[in-house]
Structure formats: structure tokens, C-alpha cells
Amino acid sequence: MRTSRTAATTLISALLIAFGFNQLLIPHKMISGGVSGITMIAGYATGLNIGWLYFILNVPILLWGWRVLGLRFVGWSLVAVAATTLFMQLVPVKPLVGDLMLGAVFGGVIVGFGSGLALRAGSSSGGFDIIAAIVTRKRDISIGMLIFVLNGSVIGALGLLTKDWDVALFSLLSIFTSGKIIDLIHINHNKMTAFIVTSKTEAMREALIPLYRGVTVIRTRGGYSNTENDMLMTVTTRYELGELRKIIAATDPKAFVNIVETVGVLGDFRKPAL
Secondary structure (H helix, E strand, C coil): CHHHHHHHHHHHHHHHHHHHHHHHHHHHCCCCCHHHHHHHHHHHHHCCCHHHHHHHHHHHHHHHHHHHHCHHHHHHHHHHHHHHHHHHHHCCCCCCCCCHHHHHHHHHHHHHHHHHHHHHHCCCCCCHHHHHHHHHHHCCCCHHHHHHHHHHHHHHHHHHHHCCHHHHHHHHHHHHHHHHHHHHHCCCCCEEEEEEEECCHHHHHHHHHHHCCCEEEEEEECCCCCCEEEEEEEEEEHHHHHHHHHHHHHHCCCCEEEEEEECCCCCCCCCCCC
């Protein structure tokens, strides 16, 4: 069931990315930045097929990701890259809109939505997504904004080389929009702290251990009832919050739970599986 859902999401994300490229960015000679942007620049200059260039340039990055991120993530990423390449051969290259601003904004939205879906499903659209995923495993930063910074450097190079700053800056707008959409969908970096007051301390502690998050047990006393209980505190991600709620409801439906958004975390915090 999970494999089928991942496969379906990966294919949908690939179709969205191919549509954004062929219908909104490429017809206006804009680039998406990163590896896809490099392939677009090469395609514009040489007339070679951008889709196949996209696949070829992603191969060494996928091999690097395989060593660092594991076979599952990179395997699905390879499926996403191959599917995007195929869909780019099927989706016609023609402008959906005539205005550069509309092409940049909605191209960024569609490509960002597709990339975010891929990341949330446990894969990626390749290129700088994999590089960003490697970096964010070690550092607690926004993956969307990191991709924006990496891709922005490619846009700067485009502007300096071609001197066509209108297209370069509209491309940068598209990348910024794409990065914000990715952050809305791929929410692994958003931290949440749960304070769980329960009378079933040991059962709750054991139930939370499989999440691979630290759990702190604090002795408490009710101000109104004067009853002593334990409070378990754990920090998780917004993405894993649904699973946390299920665990709490199954272990102690009467537990009092306060969930708050966490601004930052210092110290060891295990990153969730991609």
C-alpha cells in the first residue's frame, strides 16, 4: 500500500514538473535553476533535448545521494527523474501564458508543488533537491530556502553570461516561488513540542520510543485536583504529528496533551527518514 502510494505520488510530481517546464518556463527561455537550469541553458545554446540532458546530468548526483541518503530515497528519486524525462517528451513545449510574470510565478508554483510532493513521498526531483537533502540531514535548515540559494547562484551566472537580466530575474522569481511552495509541502524541518500529562507513564514512554525521538519524563501535580501524574515531553516534526496523535490516543485516550510550535532545537535531534 505504501509503495503504491509513493509510486503514484512520484509520478504525479514528475508530471507537474514536466508541465511547469514545458508549458511555463522553457517557452519563455526562463530557467528553473540548479541541474534543470543548467540543462535548460545547455539546451537553449545547443538545441539538444532538455529532458535527456536533465536525465544525464542527474546520474552523478544520484550516485552521490545513493552513498549518503540510502538506496530507497535515491531509488525513488531515479524513478522521479526518469518519469520527468519521459513526461517532458510527451508534454508539448508551448507557452500556456504570454506574460513573463505569469509564467515565472505559476511555473514556480507548479514546479515547487511537484518537487514538494516528491520530497514528502520520500523521493526527490533530483539535482539540487538531493544536494539540499544531504545538507539538511546534518543541519536544521529549511530545504526550500537552501534550494533557492543554490539555484540563485545559477541565475546569477545566467545574468552575467547573457546580460539578459529580465529573463534572469523572472527566473529568480520563479525559483523563489518554487522554494516557498516546497516549504509549505515538505514540512520535515518544522518542529513541534508535545507535553503529555498521563497516568500511564510507562506505557506511553514505550509507545513513543519507536518514533526515535527523545522523551523526558517530568513529575507533575494538578493544581485543581492535587493529583500527581507524570508529564512526558517530546519534540517531533509537524510531518510526524499525525502518528504521534494516533499513539497517544491508542495508549491513553484521557491524556491531556499540549502541542506547541518550536522555534529551534539545540543539541542532538534525530532527523526523520526521507
